Amino acid sequence: MEEKNNKQIILKEYIDRAPLATDLELIVENKINLNVAKGSSSILVKNLYLSCDPYMRARMRENYNSYLPPFVPGKPIEGLGISKVIASDVPDFQPGDIVTGFTGWEEYSLIENTKNLRKIQQDDDIPLSYHIGLLGMPGFTAYAGFYEVCSPKKGDRVFVSAASGAVGQIVGQLAKLHGCFVVGSAGTKEKVDLLTRKLGFDDAFNYKEEKDLDATLKRYFPEGIDIYFENVGGAMLDAVLLNMRIHGRIAVCGMVSQHSYHDTEGTHNLFVMISKRIRMQGFLQSDYLHLYPEFSQVVCEYYKQGKIVYIEDMTDGLENAPSALAGLFTGKNVGKQVVCVSSEA
């Protein structure tokens, strides 16, 4: 029975505010058996890349009665990742296979429910970590949200907040490929430059430098906004509502500025939804999984043709994962935040 040391990242206790790195703890001394028992229908994986996603904040809350259960304090947290199979009692997965799906924030994980794991066909042209970014949940969120929720038309004026983030950067590029006019907001000059110079947005601004977001949006959208891809909530949503065009659509993907279910600031301009006939639609990518094969094919092709690029923020080492996750909520990450646990695939 081969035993290995298995570093883990555990949740200390539930929170109801923005996560801090100190809400998580690195457990250094911890053993794991690298074999799987016959009849267990489990696999044992070595984790390579872990995805840091804003939705994980919700699982750090105690009273989170939603589509995923809360994390358990004292246990390693989990998230989407890319892992290598070490041992398997499941015929579909063989040692050496690379898989993506939910895994623990630790070096090695025993995965008992392999139903939602997907095998990755490695492709020299596509970085492995992109399978939790461009080609994973964030990319598919952008794809499903833009095409299925935003009802885009050529020429539509599209605004994306948190536009250089894991999802926003893809929404903007898909919108450009669809023939839309696209402006993004972000929180640093570096991100704003990326949006216009690397990601092909028509324009971009640093919301932190704008005193009056209503006036800012009027400057970038003198004729108003047809589609708002909502990633932040709060004051930006209020300003957007005032600048929406008649029959505008708001896809509510995330509200990263809202650190609690109860937004103390509040949204004050919902009234305009009536006269402007605005549709505001919350969504989860998991409702659109039937489109995943189409997405995967389309976006792979776009990427290989150089029509889409993807910006990752890669943090090395499991010990740095807590600050990488917390950084999402202060905007520290530039692009999709990934933690590399081991590059030895």
Place this chain on the structure above:
Amino acid sequence: MEEKNNKQIILKEYIDRAPLATDLELIVENKINLNVAKGSSSILVKNLYLSCDPYMRARMRENYNSYLPPFVPGKPIEGLGISKVIASDVPDFQPGDIVTGFTGWEEYSLIENTKNLRKIQQDDDIPLSYHIGLLGMPGFTAYAGFYEVCSPKKGDRVFVSAASGAVGQIVGQLAKLHGCFVVGSAGTKEKVDLLTRKLGFDDAFNYKEEKDLDATLKRYFPEGIDIYFENVGGAMLDAVLLNMRIHGRIAVCGMVSQHSYHDTEGTHNLFVMISKRIRMQGFLQSDYLHLYPEFSQVVCEYYKQGKIVYIEDMTDGLENAPSALAGLFTGKNVGKQVVCVSSEA
């Protein structure tokens, strides 16, 4: 040239709060020529019934850049009404015809744009005033909003606020006819009794007697709300958001509790739209006018078959119109608020 005295209700000045009766003024001495000039393409009408509707508040604001222009201070306000043609320079309308459409809040009106006027075929079984209620804009708002915006299914759990109002009472009855479970809220015991005893709602409550609307809704909807027909905004919307079911729909018809575009209180629970995939859709009946003939036929039949009833609050006399309009915003009206200017059709 026949001249008549023509009492009018004028707007004194723009407001940005709930309308008061004193924001309007009765002008007693005012003459009107009861003939229309040849070539003017106008008609001269005697006004019979005037409709008091919450949307009129928005036209009392100066900076109201929406689907209808603001009223002009010092001039009579206008609204939907039922009128008798006295003189006409339009072939489609003859003296004696009864018409409905926008008219002035005055005894007689010269209507220069007759494009949106509709002739009413009188029917002994249907009170004339119902053409600005059950069979007019409020009824059609309920019909279009319920069938086109709420995506109702048999068995859906439907919540209607301002449920005894001009629109709400029809939404609830249509929902019952559709096989839904329907609960309404209103602001007096009398209205709550009407909802359950006369309008066929499954249940109803007086929101003014509830200290914790979230708990109240959990009591009436232990399994959550599929459809919320939003007429009030504010704290009720926040409580509803917490009680919506996954894939729930919110049709935003009005927000009568919000007396300004800027809701100082704010909505705080929009975050749940994501995990619950809630669709919130503002709408105006005018986008669905192609359905008007179908609506008219269906609702007339329902009414004649006794499947739908309609509650009106009839105020007699133009001089009482200002307080009738203001009463909408304090919940004084019981049912659809109408002003009878003259019953002599």
